[in-house]
Amino acid sequence: MVKQWISILMLLMMTGMAQAELVIEVTQGKQSAIPIAVVPFEWQGEGQLPEDISGIIANDLGSSGYFKILPVANMISQPTALEAVTYSDWRNLRQDFVVIGRISIDDSGYAMEFHVLDVHQKVELLRHRVKGKASQLRDIAHYISDYVFEKLTGIPGVFSTRLIYVTTNRERTRFNLNYADADGAREQLVFTSKDPIISPAWAPDGKKVAYVSFESGRSAIYFQELATGKRELVLQMEGSTSAPAFSPDGTRLAFVRSYLGNPDIYVMDLASRKTERLTNHYAIDTEPQWMMDNRHLVFTSSRAGGPQIYQLDVSSKAVKRITYEGSYNARARVTDDGRKLIYVHREGKNFHIASQDLHSGQVHILTTDTDLDESPSVAPNGSMVIYAASEADRSILAAVSVDGDVKFRLPSKYGDVREPAWSPIFKN
Amino acid sequence: MKQWFKPSSYSIPVMLAILLHGGVAGLFLLQWPAAERIIKPPVPKHIIANVVATENRAVQQRQQQAQQQHAQQQKQQAADALKKKQAAEKARKQREADALALKKKQQAEAQQKKQQAQQQAEAEAQAEADAKAKAEAEEAAAAAEREQQLREEEQQLLEQLATEQAAQEMQQQQENERRAKVEAELEADFVSQVREKVERSWLYPPAVKPDQQVTVRINLVPTGEVISVVVIKGSGNTALDRSVEQAVLKASPLPVPKDVRVFERSFRTLTMVFRPENATW
Incomplete structure (x- = not known):
């Protein structure tokens, strides 16, 4: 009985303490386009790549209405590897996410590796590697767009449709x-x-x-x-x-x-x-x-x-x-x-x-x-x-x-x- | 009368039936008001959390706390006053005792002198003794007077102390009230500033529903810089949770009061609840 009382008292004290902490409610955000920078991917092969992969990705995401693309001309730096990223640059440009990547070629075809970075938490959210033939470069670009879109919005992308x-x-x-x-x-x-x-x-x-x-x-x-x-x-x-x-x-x-x-x-x-x-x-x-x-x-x-x-x-x-x-x-x-x-x-x-x-x-x-x-x-x-x-x-x-x-x-x-x-x- | 009891007669069953019906009717009459259907007022499905209400609650809480603190302080003050009074009483008794001892000492001295005088010259004049007695009496009277004066002074001091204390208490109380009010206002002001700043930076993803909710705990330093954001209760939608973490970090530094007391009490650790009530998906 005494134990019960003590536990009730403790509970009361705890709820009292919990109430004491300030709770702020935020109910009016915006469902507007998320600012994202797609840095031109680094092409590690020779000559000209037949498709502008990062350009297609930027266009896909931008046309969905859910992303606002940072023009390449406005970028302070254009990192292509994780170590080269300075998060504060992107924060100053008011970006929420940054996509960077590299494209290489070998006997089996093209290989693309890309990273999606969270500017504010300063972390790499995801990385992925895709391979394909020259005729599939556009498909790969759309695939990457779908992948990024789904990870960042929670709904599947439709760029490959x-x-x-x-x-x-x-x-x-x-x-x-x-x-x-x-x-x-x-x-x-x-x-x-x-x-x-x-x-x-x-x-x-x-x-x-x-x-x-x-x-x-x-x-x-x-x-x-x-x-x-x-x-x-x-x-x-x-x-x-x-x-x-x-x-x-x-x-x-x-x-x-x-x-x-x-x-x-x-x-x-x-x-x-x-x-x-x-x-x-x-x-x-x-x-x-x-x-x-x-x-x-x-x-x-x-x-x-x-x-x-x-x-x-x-x-x-x-x-x-x-x-x-x-x-x-x-x-x-x-x-x-x-x-x-x-x-x-x-x-x-x-x-x-x-x-x-x-x-x-x-x-x-x-x-x-x-x-x-x-x-x-x-x-x-x-x-x-x-x-x-x-x-x-x-x-x-x-x-x-x-x-x-x-x-x-x-x-x-x-x-x-x-x-x-x-x-x-x-x-x- | 007799025919009523005839087995062929229906009189008894009829009577019983009438009684039963009457009884049931009576019960109905008694029960009728209670059986009235209570129609519940329609309850809206979504309880729209009114932000103002939260604020009010917070203010109320603050006020309650302030009142509680107040009562405690008053109690403390009363205890202090009691202690002081007791101490004063003790001091007064001590002084009285001292005065008594002094008088006794003086009396003893006078006795000694008298003995000496007796020893030295018993023959010395009776007049001298008279004078001595007179001086003695005077001395005693003076001592009594001194004591009286001392007592009066003491009393005055005590009274003064009491009034001063009362005034101080009142002032303290008013000061506390004022401060609690100021602090509550300050807090409410900064709460709305924080909310506005975070709201402005919150861009949530498309597929969210107005009833999804994310609760985060935020740690701040006195400059308002966000040290950490932790999702303590997610919405189940990773993209929505992430948008909330980003919103808080984007809004850093948050506007916080310079008053250290208020900051420490309410702003060092903040809980924020995010709900995209204006989502149209």
Whole structure:
């Protein structure tokens, strides 16, 4: 009993002591770009390196919106080895992190070693060594960017991902399906036709794409393997078929079939190739997109008058309306973590990309500086949205961070660019 | 009456049923108010920690502490006063005893003189003896008077001491109150300065949720320089934890009070809680 009392007393004293220490609460930080310096890597071989590795890394990190890159010209020193780093230099330049590295070459190819340093704690946070062939230098640079991005932000980087999109010439006599790095570099042709190509979509394994081509005179859904270029006509039905969308588990394909002028949502089982009608409404039902649970679809429907986003339970076929703000909301995409719905929202005469928090319902307009924004596609880590926008009477690709803070445009060489689709993260 | 007890009659069961129902109804009447549904007021899911409240709590704590200190000091002072009083009393008794001894000595001397006088000249005049007796009486009276005076002085001194002490106590109390208030204000002022400076340097990574929390313990030197930052309770997100450590180091030196007492008490070791409440991810 006495012991109990003593322990209670001790406890009281301890809590008293704990309370005596001052506690300061900080609740209002900023979620703004982290200052980072990417020092040009030291090239230990002869001649000129075919790619500017540290330049690509700096560009990757800078374009993500989560990092602010220190221009090389502003650097006081350019260390390439750990021993040569003077932390106070970087602190004076108000940097939080520094990336340094060296590139060497031997018989087996290029080897890159890099370090990420924490300027304030004055420690090396991570070091890594990557090897590759000359043709892989850009991939290695993106790999390093992903690695650094993930370590410093806690979310996976998407610099090694790809985009597919459709380009057309001004006369609209040539349609190309293109494939490029997420930064717009290394553009390649997937398929070209004199007839329209629309709604490209990635298979979840990232090896194959689906798209709609009018080459036969009528719309049909094709699959094409990216590595081999092998094409397959998957679906051509009476009426028109469009907007293919793979389920996240890769077993089903949702699509739209318009028969007698009434578009509805259908689904096809990819193993048996059997199709099933999911909606049956006299209004337009279109643009299906799977949610990560493989069970729900979001789609656009005019059943309430103007286009709005609805959710469809594939097994019960129950439909629920999701968007209520404004008179026009269409072409929804869901982030992989199911947190946000990204769609096209009309505000007055302009079309902008909006994000809606699926939990709180809060709507946030992401783009204001471009007009006639269309076909948003979300990066697989949920950090960025790529979309087509109109600029000086042509269509270009632009990207915006999901918080709307960072915007940039992707370079395009050729005519109009439309319908970008962001690939999943490739698993090696 | 008799027919009531007939087995074929339902009267008794009917009565019992009425009684039972009546009883239940009565119970309901009694119980009704207590059975009223208590609808809980809606409690917001997220309790938004109000920074001002923390400050107030801190100030309250400080005040409580100050009050406690105060009470203790007062107690101490009372004890001191008591001690002083006791000492004064003791001194006074000592002085009284001294005076008595002196008187006795003087009396003894006078006796001696008288004996001598008797021995030397018994024949000397009775007048002389008279004079002596008179002187003796005078002397005694003077001694009594001296004693009286001494006592009065003592009393005065004591009274003066008491009033002085009271005044001092009051002053001390006011001084303590004032100082506690000043210190609390000083502390609150620097707390907000520290918060602002660290807040300005805090850039958190993208994928954080508003309810994630990082607690760090910071050690400072009197110049405000950060000696160490240790995450004592992480958020589970390494990037967020790191952003907090960096924020504190970036904000170094932190604004701290020059008052050493206040610094030592509240700022040498600080606990800071970081929560990205304005995160939109």
